[in-house]
Amino acid sequence: MALRPDYPLLTDRLCLRPFTRGDVDAVCGYRGREDVARYLFDPPLSRDECALAIQQRTVQTTLVEEGDRLVLAVELREDKHLIGEVSLIWRSAEARQGELGWIFDPQFHGRGYATEATNALLDLGFGSADLHRIFARCAARNDPSWRLMERLGMRREAHFRQHALFKGGWDEEFYYAILRDEWLAMRQST
Amino acid sequence: MSSLNLPIETDHLILRPIERSDVEAVGRYHILPSVQRYVERPTRYAEDVAAAVAVMRAQIVLHRPGDTLTLAIVRKGDKVLVGQVSLQWSNASAGQGELRFCIDPAHSGKGYLTEALTALIDLAFDHFRIHRLMARCDGRSHHSIKLMQKLGLRLEAHYREHALFQGEWDEELHFAILDREWRPSTKVVDFRPRSAAPDLPRAAI
Numbered sequence: 001m002a003l004r005p006d007y008p009l010l011t012d013r014l015c016l017r018p019f020t021r022g023d024v025d026a027v028c029g030y031r032g033r034e035d036v037a038r039y040l041f042d043p044p045l046s047r048d049e050c051a052l053a054i055q056q057r058t059v060q061t062t063l064v065e066e067g068d069r070l071v072l073a074v075e076l077r078e079d080k081h082l083i084g085e086v087s088l089i090w091r092s093a094e095a096r097q098g099e100l101g102w103i104f105d106p107q108f109h110g111r112g113y114a115t116e117a118t119n120a121l122l123d124l125g126f127g128s129a130d131l132h133r134i135f136a137r138c139a140a141r142n143d144p145s146w147r148l149m150e151r152l153g154m155r156r157e158a159h160f161r162q163h164a165l166f167k168g169g170w171d172e173e174f175y176y177a178i179l180r181d182e183w184l185a186m187r188q189s190t
Numbered sequence: 191m192s193s194l195n196l197p198i199e200t201d202h203l204i205l206r207p208i209e210r211s212d213v214e215a216v217g218r219y220h221i222l223p224s225v226q227r228y229v230e231r232p233t234r235y236a237e238d239v240a241a242a243v244a245v246m247r248a249q250i251v252l253h254r255p256g257d258t259l260t261l262a263i264v265r266k267g268d269k270v271l272v273g274q275v276s277l278q279w280s281n282a283s284a285g286q287g288e289l290r291f292c293i294d295p296a297h298s299g300k301g302y303l304t305e306a307l308t309a310l311i312d313l314a315f316d317h318f319r320i321h322r323l324m325a326r327c328d329g330r331s332h333h334s335i336k337l338m339q340k341l342g343l344r345l346e347a348h349y350r351e352h353a354l355f356q357g358e359w360d361e362e363l364h365f366a367i368l369d370r371e372w373r374p375s376t377k378v379v380d381f382r383p384r385s386a387a388p389d390l391p392r393a394a395i
Contacts, residue, residue: 095354158347162322165284
C-alpha cells in the first residue's frame with residue numbers, strides 16, 4: 001500500500017522529518033566518521049558526498065512503488081539537533097516486505113533515541129504501510145545494532161558466515177525480522 | 191575454472207551430464223509440486239520437461255560466475271536415473287556456490303542424495319576451490335533438513351513469511367558449509383610426519 005505520511009512524525013523526544021539542504025553539516029558530523037562507516041556499504045563521506053546524499057534524500061519521503069525508500073532525519077524535539085537517520089525500504093509489494101535501517105551520530109548513542117526512532121518507523125511500516133514483515137540486517141560484530149533489533153522485538157533469522165567479501169575481509173552478517181502479528185502482540189502487551 | 195572429468199563414480203552411483211533421452215525419467219520427479227520449488231525453471235506440465243532437459247544438458251562447465259553444473263544421479267547396476275544434483279558458481283571473488291538437489295520419490299530414502307551430494311561437495315571444495323557452499327530448502331521439508339544436517343551443513347537462516355510462493359506464505363531455510371568445515375580430517379593428508387619429511391636435498395635444510 002502506498003505510503004505518504006504527514007510529516008513530521010513525532011515521538012516523546014524525537015521528530016522524524018524529511019531531510020533538507022540545511023542538514024549537510026550535521027550529517028557530515030557523523031557520516032564523515034570512520035567508526036560510523038565501518039559497517040556501512042559507503043566509506044566515510046566527504047562534505048560534497050554528504051550534500052549529494054541529502055539532495056537524494058529530500059525526495060525519499062514516500063513509498064509509492066516497490067523499491068522506494070523513505071529516509072528521514074531524526075532530530076531532538078528539545079533543541080532541533082539532528083542526531084541521525086532512519087530508513088524504510090519497500091522490498092516487496094506482493095509479499096508486503098520492508099527493510100528497516102538506521103545510522104546515528106555516536107555522540108548521541110546510549111540514550112534510547114535509536115530505539116525510539118526505529119519503533120516509530122515499525123509502527124509506520126505495520127500501520128499505514130500495511131507491511132507483513134519487516135527485516136533488518138547488520139554485521140555480526142556490530143553489537144549495538146543487533147542489540148537494538150532485539151529490543152525492537154525482532155528475531156534473528158539468519159547468521160551468514162563468509163558469504164561475501166566486505167571492505168577487504170570476509171563478511172559475517174545477521175538478519176533480523178518481525179512479522180505483523182508479532183508486532184501487534186508486542187504493542188498490545190505494552 | 192579447470193575442466194572436469196565426467197562422469198563421477200561413487201560406490202553405488204554414476205553422476206553424469208543430463209542427456210536428451212532422460213526426459214521421461216526427469217519428468218517423473220520434475221513436475222511434482224515439492225520439486226518445483228527449487229528447480230531453475232518451472233516445469234509444471236509434462237511438455238515443459240523437454241525444455242528443462244535441454245537447458246540442463248548444457249550445464250556441464252563452470253567457466254564464469256553464474257554457471258551451473260547439473261548432473262544426473264544414475265544407479266550403477268541398472269542405470270536408472272533416480273534424481274539430479276547441481277552446483278552453481280554464484281560468486282567468484284568470494285568463492286561462493288549453491289547446491290541444489292532433487293530425487294524421484296520412488297527412489298528416496300536409500301541414501302542416494304547423500305552419496306551424490308558428498309561427491310559434489312568434494313568436487314566443489316577440492317576441484318573448484320569454492321570457499322562456501324549454501325543450499326536452500328522448504329522449512330517443512332524434513333527429508334531435506336535431515337539430509338543437510340547429515341552432510342554437516344549448518345543452519346544459517348530461517349526465513350518466515352518472507353515471500354509468497356504459489357499463493358502461500360513461504361518458510362525457507364538456508365544451510366551452509368565452509369571449505370575448512372568439510373571433512374576437516376582429510377585436509378591434512380599432505381602433512382607428512384616429520385620422520386618422513388626429508389625428501390629435500392640436504393643442502394636445503
